[in-house]
Amino acid sequence: MNAKKPAMEVPECKEQLIAIKDTMILLSGKWKIQIIGWLLLYGKVRFMDLLRGIDGIAAKMLSKELQELEQNQIVTRTIMNTKPITVEYELTEHGKTLSGVIEAISAWGVTHRKFLFKRKLIRYYFNERNRFRNYCRSTFLYTQRREPFFFRARFP
16 A cells, blocks of 8 residues: 655766756855856956946955855966055956856846846836836836846736
8 A cells, every 4th residue: 555655766967966066056156157257258357346347246255255266266366566466366267168157147147138028027126225116128128237137026
């Protein structure tokens, strides 16, 4: 009557699952993919340029994320012998191999945004004062620079 269920078989692609887990640990967080994307677009960048360019990140968090990326040999840090001391960050050759991943994420994000607007699922977003603002598609797509957008979406 109570037949035992057979144990689940361990997938043969365990090596791929471990690789996915390692990649997710490396790229986890809100900021790392944005930092890598910024460095892919602009090449060698100073710390303050990154801080101004990535909307919403604090200096302490940017420093922490860059240190982690540097430890994993994704980013190189160059200290310039100037007064005041300036620091520049650049992707390593190994870090540049992430360009395909970043481009795929970007392409999917554009497609997903078009999908949501086509379905009229996105109507509102929160502004800083937690009030709803209504924007038409073209105004929002071309004039607003809010990232990440989808976390502020309200679905009816």
